Amino acid sequence: MQTQAKTPDTPKPASRGRRAAAFGVHLFTAAGAAVAFLALIAAIAGEFTAMFALLGVALVIDGVDGMIARRLQVAEILPRWSGDTLDLVVDYLTYVFVPAVALASAGLMPQVLAIPAAIAILISSAIYFADKRMKTADGYFLGFPALWNLVAFYLFLIRPEPMLALAAIAVFVVLTFVPLPFVHPLRARRWPALNLLLLVVWAALALVAVWYHLSPPSAYVLALVAIAIYFATAGLARPAQRTS
DSSP states (O other): OOOOOOOOOOOOOOOHHHHHHHHHHHHHHHHHHHHHHHHHHHHHTTOHHHHHHHHHHHHHHHHHHHHHHHHHTHHHHOTTSOHHHHHHHHHIIIIIIHHHHHHHHSSOSOHHHHHHHHHHHHHHHHHHHTOTTSBOTTSEEESOOOOHHHHHHHHHHHOOOHHHHHHHHHHHHHHTTSOOEEEOTTTOSSSHHHHHHHHHHHHHHHHHHHHTTTOOOHHHHHHHHHHHHHHHHGGGGSOTTOOO
């Protein structure tokens, strides 16, 4: 009498409801592209307060979609679609492309160098996004993580002399290729409570700045600058024994 060989148990396919919910997460992430489009229209029209408000919405989407995706096991339920790739596409639009357009058109830099500076932002960021080693296992970025939405926010907030603004952009373009660690506020394993607290405070202060049309009282500006300095330098305290 023949016996049928046992085969390993295969996972049951997800229910239609779970698949629909998982695809909804991808749609939620992709909605960031629509927000980027609206922000781009605002930038072209010179409505920079509206642009930053929309980029703030994109930040919220980017901040929560990964958590929701992991909770709903989207990668396992819908392996056909790559949430990581989708996230990178949307991030390039909201973190890089729209801010580059704003920086090129707002008169913050010498006019003759504004477009070359924006092109440098676009190219360096594209290379950075393609780097498979941009993130470390312990929650840091290696090199400036192309957060040009934040660079633009601070340049609009502080309004330095045009050559100083250009110099700041040049420094961050160079830092894109320098393997210095930069903190990921939600994933860095060192000082996670402090990082989260400062992120919440920063978000509240940034909302105030947008409410004041990027001209808030000086105390808010100083607080925003102080938090930016912390996040820009905290990665230097990353334990040396940890590797990427």
